[in-house]
Every structure is written in structure tokens, then in C-alpha cells.
Amino acid sequence: MTQIHVRAQPGDVAEYVLLPGDPQRARHIAETYLEDAVLYTEHRQLLGFTGTYRGVRISVQTTGMGCPSAAIVTEELARLGARTLIRVGTLGGATPAVQPADLVIATAAVPNDGTTRQLLGGAPYAPAASFEVVEAAVGAARAQGWAHHVGLVMTEDAFYASTPEHARLWASRGVLGFEMEASAIFLVAAQHGLRAGCLTACSNDIGDPQLVPDGVLASGVDRMVRVALGAVAALAGR
Ligand SMILES: O=P(O)(O)O[C@H]1O[C@H](CO)[C@@H](O)[C@H]1O
Numbered sequence: 001m002t003q004i005h006v007r008a009q010p011g012d013v014a015e016y017v018l019l020p021g022d023p024q025r026a027r028h029i030a031e032t033y034l035e036d037a038v039l040y041t042e043h044r045q046l047l048g049f050t051g052t053y054r055g056v057r058i059s060v061q062t063t064g065m066g067c068p069s070a071a072i073v074t075e076e077l078a079r080l081g082a083r084t085l086i087r088v089g090t091l092g093g094a095t096p097a098v099q100p101a102d103l104v105i106a107t108a109a110v111p112n113d114g115t116t117r118q119l120l121g122g123a124p125y126a127p128a129a130s131f132e133v134v135e136a137a138v139g140a141a142r143a144q145g146w147a148h149h150v151g152l153v154m155t156e157d158a159f160y161a162s163t164p165e166h167a168r169l170w171a172s173r174g175v176l177g178f179e180m181e182a183s184a185i186f187l188v189a190a191q192h193g194l195r196a197g198c199l200t201a202c203s204n205d206i207g208d209p210q211l212v213p214d215g216v217l218a219s220g221v222d223r224m225v226r227v228a229l230g231a232v233a234a235l236a237g238r
């Protein structure tokens, strides 16, 4: 049965799914890295493609921006048979240690969002990446020779509420950067017994309206995608 938002049939979505927020990133990944990529949904611009990488069947499914949309997409992917989900996103750096286009591999996401609060009924919970996914991503980054950060991110709802002061406070608690989907993806994946991870490329400093130049960010995004695909290949035993 097709889902309400991810309009796909059972069998359309692979067990391994990469999750960009941006539909054009989904298209770029499918067209650049997957063989025989087929578009299975474009409803609401939540573009979804399935193809293969090193013989492994992989989907790339847009989440849209923010936890409400990411939670819907994660829930529907679970119903469609996905088993391992890896977000491939961008993030605002919270500390000078995270430089433009740097790769950040999340171990867990501080849940500063309303979606996980509603799903949990306010109960305390630590939305975390699956160890195997973190291990595979770190292994792929090392094998490909890319520098990377590994640690906490914060997931937020209000992009423009973040200030440099807020970033400094959370950096003092170990947060590397802010993004808007990981906590919901980690929680909903855990509720369905799925593995999940989150890789991000730094697009700006928190509170700085200046984005990393397009070319620099594009290289960071491509490095991140190659690491995510390397992680999938390792998890699939290729
Ligand atoms: O580049 P994506 O994956 O969309 O991720 C980040 O960018 C958007 C905000 O600009 C939010 O979705 C945030 O999480």
C-alpha cells in the first residue's frame, strides 16, 4: 500500500536509504552516484530515487526541512521496508573547531524540537545514532582519508532563533553543530527497530547569515555523500 506522503509501493524503497533534507541534493546523489536510478516519488517535492552503488540497492529519499517532515518520512520509510537510514545533511557549526564544509558524524542529537517531545509525551530520552552506522561512517571517512568530527549535534526547530551565544553555550556541553532533523530520525527509527545515522557538512557558523561559498560547500557535501555510500557498502559487506 502506498503511503500518504512518500508515494511509493512496497519494493520501491531499498533497505538502505540516504536522507537529504533538500530535494535537489537527492537528485544530485541519485544522478551522480547511483547506477540505474529510478524516481519512485515526487509527491510534495519529497523526491525519492532507488538505484545501486557497488551492487548494493540504495534509495535516496528527501526528508524536507525540520522534524515534523522528517518524522513523517522516517515513519513511512519504515512501513515501506527500509532498514538502515543515514541522514546526509548540512549543519551550522557551533564551535570554531568545525570549519566550513567539515564533515560531522553525529553520535546523538540533543532534542531541542517539538516533534520528539510530542512523540515521547515529554519523557526524557536521548535520540542516538546506531553504533554500527557510526562505526561504518568513521571507517569510511578514515579509509577515504577525510578529516571528520564525531560527536553530538543539536536538533532544532527554529533556524533563525539560534545565536552565537546559544551556540557557545551548547558547544561548552560538547555540541558540534545544529541541524533540524536528526533527533526525529533517530527516535522514529529506534521505535521501529531500524538502524540510523546522521552525517553532515558544515554550511555556516551558527548565527552567521553568510553561507560557505557554493563550491566549497558542494565539495563538503560530495565528501559526506561518498563517506555515507562507503558506510552503506561496508554495512552491506561489500
Ligand atoms: O541541508 P539539509 O539536509 O536540509 O539540513 C539543514 O538545512 C536546513 C536549514 O537550512 C535544515 O533542513 C537543516 O537541517
Ligand SMILES: O=c1cc[nH]c(=O)[nH]1
Pocket (backbone or CB within 6 Å): 090, 091, 092, 093, 159, 162, 178, 179, 180, 203, 204, 205, 206, 207
Ligand atoms: O539547522 C541549521 C542547518 C544549517 N545551518 C544552520 O545554521 N542551522
